[in-house]
Amino acid sequence: MAADTLPKVIYEHEGVFIHSNSDDDGLEQDLLLSGSLRIVDKDGEIIVEYRPLEDSVDPSNMLCAGKDSSSVMEWAQCPGERSHQLLETQQSYETEWDMVNAVSFKRKPCTNGEGTLNHSHERSRWAFSFSISDLRSITIKEEGWSYLVFKLKESSTSLPALHFHQGGSTEFLDSLRRYSLLSEAPDDDTCFLVSTPNRALSQSFENLLDDNNFGLVHKLKKDPYVTTLGSFSKVTNYIFDAIRGSEEQHQRPPEEVADLLGEIIPGLEINQQEEPGFEVITRIDLGTRPEVQRRGPLSAEDWAKHLDPEGRMLNIAHLKQVIFKGGLCHAVRKEAWKFLLGYFPWDSTLEERKALQRAKTDEYFRMKLQWKSVSEEQERRNSRLRDYRSLIEKDVNRTDRTNRFYEGIDNPGLVLLHDILMTYCMYDFDLGYVQGMSDLLSPILYVMENEVDAFWCFVSFMDQMHQNFEEQMQGMKTQLIQLSTLLRLLDLAFWNYLESQDSGYLYFCFRWLLIRFKRELSFQDVLRLWEVMWTGLPCQNFHLLVCCAILDSEKHKIMEENYGFNEILKHINELSMKLDIEEILHKAEAICLQIKSCKDLPHSISDILGFTTDAAEPGSQESPRPARPTHQQEAFSNGHGHLRETSHNSCKVAFIS
Amino acid sequence: MTAKTSLLKVILLGDGGVGKSSLMNRYVTNKFDTHLFHTIGVEFLNKDLEVDGHLVTLQIWDTAGQERFRSLRTPFYRGSDCCLLTFSVDDNQSFLNLGNWKKEFIYYADVKEPEKFPFVILGNKLDVSERQVSTEDAKQWCQENGNYPYYETSAKDATNVAVAFEEAVRRVLAMEERTDHLIPTDTVNLHRKPRSTATCCS
Numbered sequence: 001m002a003a004d005t006l007p008k009v010i011y012e013h014e015g016v017f018i019h020s021n022s023d024d025d026g027l028e029q030d031l032l033l034s035g036s037l038r039i040v041d042k043d044g045e046i047i048v049e050y051r052p053l054e055d056s057v058d059p060s061n062m063l064c065a066g067k068d069s070s071s072v073m074e075w076a077q078c079p080g081e082r083s084h085q086l087l088e089t090q091q092s093y094e095t096e097w098d099m100v101n102a103v104s105f106k107r108k109p110c111t112n113g114e115g116t117l118n119h120s121h122e123r124s125r126w127a128f129s130f131s132i133s134d135l136r137s138i139t140i141k142e143e144g145w146s147y148l149v150f151k152l153k154e155s156s157t158s159l160p161a162l163h164f165h166q167g168g169s170t171e172f173l174d175s176l177r178r179y180s181l182l183s184e185a186p187d188d189d190t191c192f193l194v195s196t197p198n199r200a201l202s203q204s205f206e207n208l209l210d211d212n213n214f215g216l217v218h219k220l221k222k223d224p225y226v227t228t229l230g231s232f233s234k235v236t237n238y239i240f241d242a243i244r245g246s247e248e249q250h251q252r253p254p255e256e257v258a259d260l261l262g263e264i265i266p267g268l269e270i271n272q273q274e275e276p277g278f279e280v281i282t283r284i285d286l287g288t289r290p291e292v293q294r295r296g297p298l299s300a301e302d303w304a305k306h307l308d309p310e311g312r313m314l315n316i317a318h319l320k321q322v323i324f325k326g327g328l329c330h331a332v333r334k335e336a337w338k339f340l341l342g343y344f345p346w347d348s349t350l351e352e353r354k355a356l357q358r359a360k361t362d363e364y365f366r367m368k369l370q371w372k373s374v375s376e377e378q379e380r381r382n383s384r385l386r387d388y389r390s391l392i393e394k395d396v397n398r399t400d401r402t403n404r405f406y407e408g409i410d411n412p413g414l415v416l417l418h419d420i421l422m423t424y425c426m427y428d429f430d431l432g433y434v435q436g437m438s439d440l441l442s443p444i445l446y447v448m449e450n451e452v453d454a455f456w457c458f459v460s461f462m463d464q465m466h467q468n469f470e471e472q473m474q475g476m477k478t479q480l481i482q483l484s485t486l487l488r489l490l491d492l493a494f495w496n497y498l499e500s501q502d503s504g505y506l507y508f509c510f511r512w513l514l515i516r517f518k519r520e521l522s523f524q525d526v527l528r529l530w531e532v533m534w535t536g537l538p539c540q541n542f543h544l545l546v547c548c549a550i551l552d553s554e555k556h557k558i559m560e561e562n563y564g565f566n567e568i569l570k571h572i573n574e575l576s577m578k579l580d581i582e583e584i585l586h587k588a589e590a591i592c593l594q595i596k597s598c599k600d601l602p603h604s605i606s607d608i609l610g611f612t613t614d615a616a617e618p619g620s621q622e623s624p625r626p627a628r629p630t631h632q633q634e635a636f637s638n639g640h641g642h643l644r645e646t647s648h649n650s651c652k653v654a655f656i657s
Numbered sequence: 658m659t660a661k662t663s664l665l666k667v668i669l670l671g672d673g674g675v676g677k678s679s680l681m682n683r684y685v686t687n688k689f690d691t692h693l694f695h696t697i698g699v700e701f702l703n704k705d706l707e708v709d710g711h712l713v714t715l716q717i718w719d720t721a722g723q724e725r726f727r728s729l730r731t732p733f734y735r736g737s738d739c740c741l742l743t744f745s746v747d748d749n750q751s752f753l754n755l756g757n758w759k760k761e762f763i764y765y766a767d768v769k770e771p772e773k774f775p776f777v778i779l780g781n782k783l784d785v786s787e788r789q790v791s792t793e794d795a796k797q798w799c800q801e802n803g804n805y806p807y808y809e810t811s812a813k814d815a816t817n818v819a820v821a822f823e824e825a826v827r828r829v830l831a832m833e834e835r836t837d838h839l840i841p842t843d844t845v846n847l848h849r850k851p852r853s854t855a856t857c858c859s
């Protein structure tokens with residue numbers, strides 16, 4: 001690579017593989033070579049680069065062995081085990097020992113040997129790059145995953161096929177389409193011919209506008225059609241700036257940062273729609289925000305009233321409604337959270353729950369045993385386990401240390417936090433431990449005061465949050481896009497302002513969303529917010545409306561003070577521990593009702609909030625489907641239509657299409 | 658204040674847990690908080706100081722060290738005037754990773770002349786008795802990788818923290834003087850975005 005011009009990354013994806021058995025290197029095995037694929041803009045030239053990872057930790061490292069009862073581990077040698085409860089539970093495993101062996105780890109076959117691909121010079125020979133103007137065609141094949149074959153215009157040597165074992169091929173092609181035209185070959189519908197537009201033209205266009213507008217022009221170049229539509233709001237921004245008499249200079253770094261973030265969260269700067277065609281919400285009158293009331297928390301007595309003699313929960317819809325409206329008294333949490341999180345089925349009897357807990361206890365300790373019995377020697381050869389453990393150890397020491405449950409040096413709370421997170425790695429080794437998970441576990445463990453229950457409740461919560469933590473953080477991207485869509489509907493002027501400050505992708509909400517406001521609120525308020533959220537009321541993705549409510553309270557400050565990119569980030573970061581949970585929940589619910597009472601909601605909005613108009617089952621909802629509420633003063637819909645008609649809330653929706 | 662002030666952006670990089678946030682907090686607030694959370698996302702703090710007669714507002718950026726969050730931290734590398742590569746003297750792996758951090762920074766910060774970019778290396782947790790990285794090894798790495806200044810710091814007892822940040826400022830100022838680009842703006846709003854770096858006119 002040229003050393004002097006550093007490229008601007010347009011697309012980047014790790015986990016793109018070359019199958020290296022296919023040519024003359026003499027290796028017998030079908031080695032998967034993991035690498036990263038990029039599209040970069042080097043001074044206007046669009047280059048595709050593939051680089052093998054130097055020290056890749058790829059999923060092919062891990063192998064799930066079949067049950068092999070001949071190599072059962074000796075749990076009795078498991079060192080330092082002092083927990084009475086654990087020893088007791090272990091007695092019951094004798095017949096199930098082979099479970100312990102169900103997961104084993106294969107060392108990468110070629111870490112240090114001669115002639116292996118791991119040596120950087122060996123690996124680097126698999127690296128390649130080319131300019132897209134030299135690209136003749138791309139052939140797309142499917143084999144359970146997608147792989148792409150590139151043909152260059154003037155080259156007889158063929159490039160190795162790239163296998164997208166971890167997804168990303170669609171995004172890759174979409175990114176290419178911004179810079180080139182891909183047209184289906186007449187004789188082969190898996191093959192796309194590539195042609196690149198006249199670059200000189202777009203270059204000169206860019207020069208027409210001064211540096212200040214770089215961001216917009218850059219987007220325009222990437223996707224002329226969509227940006228043209230989106231730039232309606234841009235126009236208002238510039239007018240807005242002019243009226244305000246802002247002398248502020250837009251300088252390159254923040255804009256470039258924003259551009260890069262825009263690449264990471266693709267689709268944010270444009271209107272995100274599932275349907276073909278474009279639906280740009282330019283103006284929508286939501287009507288006034290209705291008054292709502294919150295109530296006090298549910299007492300232990302009231303909770304008990306919802307139990308039948310055998311311990312089944314009664315009138316669940318009403319119960320959820322009450323919890324949504326006021327949360328729970330602390331005494332009820334230990335029991336109620338298990339239901340809210342789905343660890344206990346609502347219709348189970350007390351007896352059934354006891355049996356469930358017994359089974360889950362066994363299951364938990366079986367998994368705990370798996371990492372507990374890994375010897376130092378084994379761990380030395382298992383880099384992933386080692387890395388998880390080291391991250392967990394570091395983070396446990398830095399999670400809620402002012403809370404009495406986790407304070408001090410030898411607090412048992414710290415050991416439990418550690419052990420549950422390690423066991424979760426065994427439960428979901430692919431995900432393992434990612435920073436942020438200790439924040440999600442800590443309040444649950446605090447409430448449960450029990451290792452096994454806390455673990456299973458955490459598992460349920462992680463089911464909801466899983467995507468946030470995955471390699472590509474798809475959950476985060478989706479949520480940021482959804483939030484942006486909602487904000488644009490609710491407050492176009494503010495959204496425009498954020499866009500004008502290169503903050504329209506809402507990066508500053510990252511921490512809010514990753515760990516559901518865990519760091520923004522006091523510990524007690526986190527408990528309140530979470531139990532309210534887990535009711536699934538009053539709509540799907542209610543936490544996004546919580547974001548909107550907070551932003552709604554901050555927008556005046558942000559706009560009046562004319563905060564720029566950095567200051568917005570700083571301002572939002574510094575809200576931490578200054579927020580009032582009841583006020584936020586109050587406003588978020590009002591916003592929900594306000595949106596819900598709008599007749600002609602754009603589909604994108606109804607999809608996000610789960611306002612489906614027919615009785616069809618909503619597809620994959622993140623939180624449990626809200627149950628139909630009983631008659632309340634605040635008659636509100638349960639997510640299946642059933643809107644209350646009022647006269648003032650007719651909506652005007654304008655679309656440009 | 659109406660004196661000439663420049664806004665400099667420095668960024669702390671290094672493995673999770675080496676003490677980046679602790680160093681930043683020690684320097685800006687002169688406190689060491691043993692209850693600090695690990696960092697999620699990106700944060701920054703400003704600090705005004707005077708170095709050799711120059712008034713400077715340092716904008717110190719702190720990010721999360723875990724690999725998974727790379728794509729969300731790298732965009733913020735742009736526009737940095739200096740990079741503080743941090744490891745912990747009681748964690749050899751964090752020392753071995755310095756090279757990767759440097760590479761990642763140069764790549765994503767879009768540094769025009771990587772050989773000339775001012776890096777400062779910090780070996781933190783000097784107060785800890787069980788060292789895994791010797792001063793000699795660290796110095797040697799700095800020498801071999803670009804003759805970078807090296808400081809052994811302790812965010813806990815404040816050893817060398819201010820000195821290290823001030824050195825970072827000196828390096829930047831020296832760089833800019835050398836390339837004759839130091840044009841401080843009068844009475845800039847200190848809380849605004851960083852002024853363009855010296856390389857923007859190339």
Ligand SMILES: Nc1nc2c(ncn2[C@@H]2O[C@H](COP(=O)(O)OP(=O)(O)OP(=O)(O)O)[C@@H](O)[C@H]2O)c(=O)[nH]1
Nearest residue numbers: 673674675676677678679695696722782811812813
């Ligand atoms: N003894 C000692 N401990 C320190 C020092 N600096 C930080 N620590 C401790 O080391 C741990 C990690 O410090 P952080 O400042 O959170 O580390 P970080 O580099 O910001 O980590 P991430 O945010 O995860 O990237 C904390 O428990 C600190 O209390 C130091 O100088 N001496």
Ligand SMILES: [Mg+2]
Nearest residue numbers: 677678695696
């Ligand atoms: Mg930190």
